[in-house]
Ligand code: SF4
């Protein structure tokens with residue numbers, strides 16, 4: 001993999017290093033040390049005297065064992081390593097818009113780690129933004145991200161109801177602060193537009209190293225309401241697209257079925273090295289990515305028969321209102337009608353972005369597919 005030269009001057013390319021790691025206890029420190037040594041990433045040549053922003057995945061307020069967020073033990077090792085190598089370290093993220101930051105920091109264990117390790121946590125919502133215009137996309141980057149010399153991204157490897165996989169690339173989407181993220185979902189509802197947007201975002205970020213937490217990931221109804229899945233490895237790369245394509249190989253996902261990886265297989269073909277990892281099966285939500293097959297001009301017509309929408313389980317819903325707050329198009333409303341006990345959905349407004357699903361603390365929202373979409377999925381070759 002890398003040569004050990006300064007990453008800011010010599011980007012190390014598409015190399016991806018995989019190291020097995022059985023748990024977050026005794027196995028973690030030696031596996032992490034191997035990952036850094038073998039990848040030749042994040043040595044003093046890369047980080048000494050530089051402002052390094054560590055960005056875990058803090059999607060919402062869940063405990064570490066629920067496998068929604070980056071494990072705090074992994075974050076602690078990363079912070080300690082960077083400080084020892086001479087970096088000026090801060091930690092930051094932008095949780096889903098409806099989540100309360102204090103609750104997120106407490107529940108995930110990340111607040112305690114930052115305090116104990118003596119590094120500041122910066123909220124992307126409170127530190128200003130930088131406006132960017134790239135490849136026809138207009139978006140903002142959180143100030144702490146734009147001003148960092150280097151970003152160390154710590155994605156949690158999970159299934160995702162909109163993009164099938166969420167890992168290195170989607171963790172960097174968190175560089176866009178809260179409400180702006182929600183607005184972008186509204187402007188780019190088609191999965192492949194969203195994918196191109198993520199490529200544009202990556203182009204304006206400072207140099208980035210991704211260290212993926214796949215010791216325990218999530219499968220099924222990810223990214224917030226699936227099942228923890230023991231995957232047993234860590235992965236590193238300076239190219240988030242190459243890393244995600246490598247993860248697809250391990251998790252039996254076709255990269256072409258992940259909207260933000262479509263058409264990138266050659267450009268970011270990973271050079272994978274390290275341990276071989278054998279995952280027997282990994283369940284991903286199906287269907288929503290098929291929307292990317294529909295030409296943009298036909299979306300309005302196609303939307304009548306090809307849709308992915310939230311279905312709320314009245315038995316689980318506690319009417320907390322988080323999904324209503326998170327919806328970028330106000331498709332969910334308070335249950336005002338008599339007899340309604342759960343939020344009501346305006347079907348025509350829904351763009352299938354799954355933001356509501358991501359923030360539901362009860363796992364009450366399932367992203368349901370239209371019958372035509374389910375049928376399409378049943379045919380081999382469309383997936
Ligand atoms: S569906 Fe979930 S997020 Fe929405 S009101 Fe019910 S419990 Fe809250």
Ligand code: SF4
Pocket residue numbers: 309310326327328329330331332345349350351352353354355356357
């Ligand atoms: S209802 Fe849910 S899936 Fe539909 S647009 Fe709103 S947040 Fe997205």
